[in-house]
Amino acid sequence: MSLAVLVEQFLRLHAEFHPVDATFMGLDGHDGRLPPADTEALEREHSMLSRLAQEAGRLPAGSSSAERLELKMLRAQVHVAIRELQHRPRFHNPTWYTGETAFGIISLLLPSDPPRHPDSLRQRLEAIPGFLASAQSWLGQRAIPRDWVRRARLECGAIVRLLEQGLRLHPLWSEALEPPIRSALASVRQFTANLEHHPEANPASGEEYLEFLMREAHGLPFGPQEAERLALEGFEQYQSELEAMAARLDASRGWREQLAALENQHPPLEGVIPTYEFWNQQALEAAEAAGLVTPAREYGLTFQTLPEWARSLAGDLYFLFYRSPPAGRAGSGSPYWVFPPADPLEAYLRGQNLASIKITHVVHHGSIGHHTQNARARASGVRLGQLAGTDCASGIAFLSGGTMIEGWACYVQDLMKEAEGFYTPQEQLMLKHAELRNAAMGLADIRLHRGTWGLEQVRRFYLEAVGMAEGRVWAETTRNSIYPATRLMYWLGTQAIRQLRQAVGGEPRAFHDRLLSFGSLPVGWVAEELHRG
Template identity: 55%
Template sequence: MEQYLALHAQFRPVDASFMGLPGHDYQLPPVDEEALEHERHDLANLLQKVEAWTGEAETAGERLDLWLLRSQLRVTLREARERPRQHNPAFYTGEAAFAVISLLLPNERPTNAAAVLARLKAMPEFLSTGTRTLEPLNLPADWVERARKEAEALEALLLRGLSKHSDYQADWQEPAAQAAAAVQTFASALKAGDADPACGRDYLEFLMREAHALPYSAAEAERRAQAAFEALGAELVKMAHQLDPAKSWQQQLAALEQHHPALDDVQQTYQDWNARALDAAEGLMTPAREYGLAFELLPEWAREAAGALYFLFYRSPPAGHPGDGSIYWIFPPGTDMAAYLRGQNVPFIKAVHAVHHGSIGHHTQNTRARQAASKLAQLGGTDCASGIAFLSAGTLVEGWACYAEDLLLEAPGFYTPEEELLLKQFEFRNAACCLADIRLHTGQWTLEQMRAFYRDDVGFAPGRVWAETTRNSIYPATRLMYWLGTQVIRELRAELDLAPQVFHDRLLSYGCAPVTLIADELRRRHSRGTP
C-alpha cells in the first residue's frame, strides 16, 4: 500500500498536495511518453505482486485496504493503457491551475511560497509537453472547449489573481507571466477533432465492477435507473398537485427561488442553517461538531478564475494535516444581482450547502473518514484537480451526501412541504444522470442526445447542461455513483434495521470505500453481534 501511495504521489504530485502526502509540492506531473511508459510498468509490477500475495486480511481495515489497493492498481493501469489522462487537454489545464491553487488554499500550514514558485517555473515545460502529446491526436471537440475555458481561467489567476493573495511574493510575478504566456500558447495550439468521447460498455462495466464494486451489469443499472426516473417523475406530479393543483412542480420549484435572504444576510443564512442541520441530526447520527466549518466569501484572488475550474464550495483540507476545521466558500454576486439572489434561495442553501456539502454531508463524512482503519479509505474521497482521488470512493462520498439530504426528512420541521418537493427533484435528477451516464458511455446516446435529455426531460438550467455533460464524457461512471450509492445505503438500512444513530455512525466509520464493501462489513459485524 505504501508503495502504491508513493507511485501515486510520484505520477500525480498535485493529488499528493491535496491528500497531504509529503515531498511533492514542488513538482508538476511528469507527462512525457517515457513517464507514461514508466507509470504503466511500475503499476503492472506492483499489481503482479499484490495479486500473487497469498496472505489473509483479518480486520475490516485490512480487507478494505487490500481491495482498494487492487482496485486502484487495476483501474489506474487500464486507464493508462486505454484512456490515458495525458490524452485529455483539460488534464493539462486542470493540473496546472490546481498545482498552484492547492498550495494557496487555507489550511493549518503556512503557504509554501517556494513550492508555488517552483510549480510556476515548471508550468511552461509541462504545457509544452502537453502540446506535443496532443498534437497528433483526434480530440473530442468538447474536451478541447473545456480546456480552452480552463486556460482562460488559469491565465486570469496567473496575471491578476495571484497578486491579490495575502501571501503573494514579488518573485512570483515573472514566472507567473511566463506561465500565462505558455497557457495562451497551449490553448491556441489545441485542435478540436470529432472523436467519440464514450468509453464503451466493456470499459464502463469494468469501472462499475473494479472501482465501484457494483454487483450488476450496466444493463441492470440502466433498468433500475429508468424505473426510478419514471416513478420519481410521477411522484413529483402527485406531490405538486397535493400542494397546489393549479401549478406544476416546475412552477412551484421556480417560486422557491424568491425565498432568499437579503444580500447582507446571505453569509449568516449559510451559517445558521448549517448549525440548525447539526442540531436536527442529533439522534439520527453523530454530527462532526468537533471539526469546525466556517462560511466565508470566496477570496478575491480566486474570484475571476473559479467559475470555469473545478473550484468547489467545500473542499476538505488534506487528510495528512487537516487542522481543526475548514472553510466553506460562498461565491459572491456577479453583475446580475437578481439572478444571484435567486440562486441563494433558502431551500437551496438548506439542502445543498448546509446539508449535502456542509454539516452532516461531506463535512461529517470527511471528518469520520480521517479516523478510518483503512489508510486508503482515509484518502480516497479527497477532492483533487478534477475530481476525487479514487473513483472507488464515489458511491460512499456522493451516495452519503445525497442520502443525508433526505435523512433530515426524519427531523420534524426541518423541511417545509415545498422543500420536500425540491428533494424529490434532486432524486429525480440523480436517477436521470445515472441513466445518461450509462447510455452515453455504452454508445446508446451521443453527447447531443444526452444534452437534449437534460434540457427537455430533466429540466437542468441551460447554463449547466454543457459543463455537466462534458465532464461526464471525460469521466465515465462518475455520475451513476450518486443515485446508485444512495440506493445501496437505503437498502442496507432497511435490511439491518439498526437504530438510526448506530447505523449511520457505523456506516461512516469505514471511510471512503465502495459502499457495497462497507455494506459487507456492516453485515459481518451485525451477524456477529459486535457492538
C-alpha cells in the same frame, strides 16, 4: 511484503505521478512539482503499477475488516490506474493538462495548516512551460472530443486570469514570482493556440470499460445493462411521484413552476452568510435530536465569502464550494466558500434561495453531509479510505470512494426528513426533484458511455425531462463525458445505503456512525463487512 508496506508504496507511486493530488491529500514533499508528462511517463507508470499489482495479488485476504477493505481498495485502485493508462490515458486529454496546471497553483493558495511554503509556488510556476510543452508531444494532431477542447480553452482563460490578476491578490504573492509568471503565461497562450486544429472524436468510453469501472472501482455486483434498467425505473418512479406531490401542493401549477417559485424565498444580501450559518447549526441540532447520526462537531466549518483572488476564475474551473481538507494537513476546520454578490443582484439572490442553502449547501455539503463524512473518513482504520475522498484537480482522488462519498451526501438530504419540521412541504418537492435528477444523471452516464446517446441527446434530456438550468447543462454533460462511471455513483450509492440500512436495521445513529467509520470506500464492500456482524 506486508499490506501496509504495499499501501505506502502505492501512495508514493501515486504522489510521484500525481503530485497535485499529493498536495490536496497533504502528502508532503511534492508541492513544487507538476506531473511528469514526458513521452516515457506512461510506460514508467504502467511498469511500476504492474509490479505493484503482482505483489498485491499475492497477499491473503486478511483477518479483520480493515485489512480486507484495505486490500480490496489497493487492488482496485492499482487495476483502475493500469486500465486507465491502457484505455483512456489522461495524457490524451487536454483538460488534464489545464486542470493540473490550474490546481497545481490553486492547491497551494487554499488554506492549509501549516501554510504552504512560497518556494513551492515559485517552483510549480517554473514547471508550467515544460509541462505544457510535453502536452503538445502527446496531443499533436490527435482526435479529441470537441467539448473537451472547448473546456480546455475555458480553463486556459481562467489560468491566464489567475496568473495576471489573482496571484497578485494572494498573501503568497511576491515580486520574485514575476519571471516565472511571464514564462507560464506565454506557455499557456501557446497551448491555447495549439488547441485549434484537432479533429473530432467520440467521447464514449465503451460498455466494456464502463462495466470494468462499475465492478472493479465501485464494487457493484452488476454491470451497465442492469444499472440502466434500475436507473430508468427510478427516473420514471420519481417523475410520477414529483408530479403527484406538485398536484397535492398546488393543483394549478406544475412542479417546474413551483420549484421556480422557491427561488423567491431568499435572505436579503446582508443575510446570506448568516443564513448559511443558522441553518448549518439547525441541521446539526436536528440530526442529533432525532438520533440520526453523530455530526462532526469537533471539526469546524466556517462560511466565508470567496476570496478575491479566486473570484475571476472560479466559474470556469472545478472550483468547489466545499473541498475535503487534506487528510495530512486537516487542521481544525474547513472553509465553505459562499460566492459574492454579482450582477444582476436579483438573480444572485434567487440563486441563494433558502431551499438551496438548506438542501445543497448545508445538508449535502456541510453539517452531516460531506463535512461529517470527510471528518469520519480521516479516522478510518483503512489508510486508502482516509484519502480516497480527497477533492483533487478534477474529482476525488480514488474513484472507489465515490459511492460512499456522493451516496452519503445525497442520502442525508432525505434522511433529514426524519427530523420532523426541518423541511417545508415545498422543500420536500425539491428533494424529490433531486432524486429525479440523480437517477437521470446516472441513466445519462450509462447511455452516453455505452454509445446509446450522444452528448446532444444527453443535453436535451437534461433540459427537457430533468429541468436542469440551461447554463449548467453544457458543463455538466462535458464532465460526464470525460469521467465515465462518476455520475452513476450518486444515485447507485444512495440506493445502496438505503438498502443496507433496511437490511441491517437497528437504531439509526448507530447504523450511520458505523457506516461512516470505514471511510470513503464502496458501499457494497462495507455492506459485506456489516453483514459479517
